[in-house]
Amino acid sequence: MMQNNQTCQLCERENYQKNIAYEDENFVILFVLEQDFYPLLRIISKNHYKELSDLPDVLRQKLFSLINKCEQIFLQTTAISPKPYKINIASLGNYVPHLHFHVIARWQNDLHFPDSIWSPLRRSKENTDLKISVDEKIIRQSFNKNQ
Amino acid sequence: MMQNNQTCQLCERENYQKNIAYEDENFVILFVLEQDFYPLLRIISKNHYKELSDLPDVLRQKLFSLINKCEQIFLQTTAISPKPYKINIASLGNYVPHLHFHVIARWQNDLHFPDSIWSPLRRSKENTDLKISVDEKIIRQSFNKNQ
Numbered sequence: 001m002m003q004n005n006q007t008c009q010l011c012e013r014e015n016y017q018k019n020i021a022y023e024d025e026n027f028v029i030l031f032v033l034e035q036d037f038y039p040l041l042r043i044i045s046k047n048h049y050k051e052l053s054d055l056p057d058v059l060r061q062k063l064f065s066l067i068n069k070c071e072q073i074f075l076q077t078t079a080i081s082p083k084p085y086k087i088n089i090a091s092l093g094n095y096v097p098h099l100h101f102h103v104i105a106r107w108q109n110d111l112h113f114p115d116s117i118w119s120p121l122r123r124s125k126e127n128t129d130l131k132i133s134v135d136e137k138i139i140r141q142s143f144n145k146n147q
Numbered sequence: 148m149m150q151n152n153q154t155c156q157l158c159e160r161e162n163y164q165k166n167i168a169y170e171d172e173n174f175v176i177l178f179v180l181e182q183d184f185y186p187l188l189r190i191i192s193k194n195h196y197k198e199l200s201d202l203p204d205v206l207r208q209k210l211f212s213l214i215n216k217c218e219q220i221f222l223q224t225t226a227i228s229p230k231p232y233k234i235n236i237a238s239l240g241n242y243v244p245h246l247h248f249h250v251i252a253r254w255q256n257d258l259h260f261p262d263s264i265w266s267p268l269r270r271s272k273e274n275t276d277l278k279i280s281v282d283e284k285i286i287r288q289s290f291n292k293n294q
Binding site: 064119 | 197198207214219261
């Protein structure tokens, strides 16, 4: 099992000391406002694996469980409002090939809908009436319930 | 459990009678060349669920297992060559809010790398030297091994 990779920026733990929503022995989850707009939970494997299928079975099961938990926090708690219309899930890792997943809240009047958040903009912050509020405390607390 | 939704195009089974790589009671997997370029396996829930967390636990586990299997087929068989540099996994469903996942093969000289396949083009088919070959028979056969 690879422990870390000296040229990988996700292996440098100081890059994710901020905005930690959840952490265990194998994964850390950061809450960020992607593009200064989208509530996003980024699940990062602490050890350096490139692909999902490189993970040992037990860790892959844990990762899947965390992806589902992130979605539930966005949909079933009051952590973000208004309630998202749709959840997007993505693992790309083209820029940084160290396994991580994004769980992203989407609304029909957000900046890119119905396209991906990496697609060309459909509208600007100035011409959407969507105002998102986030309670990060609820997000952090929710990870500790019913684990 | 919702069986299907009359206004949902992914509930109309005739929309995915072609290019079936795998099928069981609950999921169908289509092989497509997305954007006429990217080898992509699209895993579709047969019943109409909007979100991952809406799935019963048993089906969510089965879906996760299929995602991993699709990745393994792209990385560990000779179904596509050259060997992909990276696998991308995504579930958006913004256009069609019926649960489906994409498992996508990526190369460093593909049309969008290192961006998502939904991002603006980085290069055209004419100015990449990447020539991808696909053996769909190997893909179909691989699903039936070690299930």
